[in-house]
Amino acid sequence: MVFLEAQLSWTVLIPPESLFAEGLKLQQAIVLRLLEEVSCRKASKELGYFVAVTSLESVGEGQLQELTGNVIFPITFRCVTFKPLKGEVLVGAIRKVLRHGIMLAAGPLEGVFLSAKAMGDGYEYLPRDEPVFLSEKLSRLESGGAVRFKVLGLKWMEEDREFQVLATMAADFLGPLISDDD
Template sequence: MVFLEVEMQGNVVVPPDQLDPKGLLLRKGIVLRLLEDIASRKASKEHGYYIAVTTLNSVSEGRVQELTGNVVFPVSFNCITLKPCKGEILMGTVDKVLRHGVFLKSGPIDNIFLSEKKMEDYKFNVVDEPMFVNDKQQSKMAKSSMVRYKVLGIKWMEWDRGFQMLATLAGDFLGPI
């Protein structure tokens, strides 16, 4: 996954009870609200997953909302993001094993599907627990197994504010670790 540092602009809303005539506490309130806002956004199609706010570049003069008394501060800040790319080799953990494939989790992405059609030589097997087994290399993919995979496709899901990915094991050195 590609880590990017992007400069962003936005508005931070500070309620009146968090306002203080001393600038230091006001700046702290703005930073805390900014962190909450970024955490609730989760991700965007353009930038990927928001990981951390690195710097607060500028805080412009606030405007008071007449009805609520909240103060809106336009801010500029830098943020580290993580965006998956097609063709990347990544590692993930098996979350669910189904007859038609497995679902993986990798970092903040928790919706990665590896179809049984994209797993060379692996067959579905249910002995004690569901898993995919390779008889030649005597390896298996069961729940909580680590798997190295290649990103086959990526799709942005607006309703979930996240990415869905398709994975494959076609390639050298891919599969259970």
């Protein structure tokens, strides 16, 4: 996974009940509001997923909204981001086994689909109470397992503010990871 640090400029809205005369409490209210904003926005098409705010660089002068009493502060901050890239190799946890492939999660990526056709090594779907894909070499893909995969393609979904990823295991050194318990 590739993590990057980006500098961002946003505005945060502080309601009147969070405004205090003491500067430290005001800065605390701004930081808390920023963290809420980051978790609500979740990701952007250009930068990927917002993982963690690392520093608050500057807080500009607040602008009062006369009708509501809210104050809008322009801020600049640094944030660690994660954006999947085509061709990148990642490790994902198998969340669900379906007839036509498996759904994986890798870090903040929840929508990773590995098609049965992109598995390679002759995997066959076995419908059971807990369905599984089994290969000719007896390696298994089942819920709770982990797999190393390569990103074939990705698509930004603006409505959900997340990426959908199409994955493959059809390359060297890709496939299920064996746990120490096996």
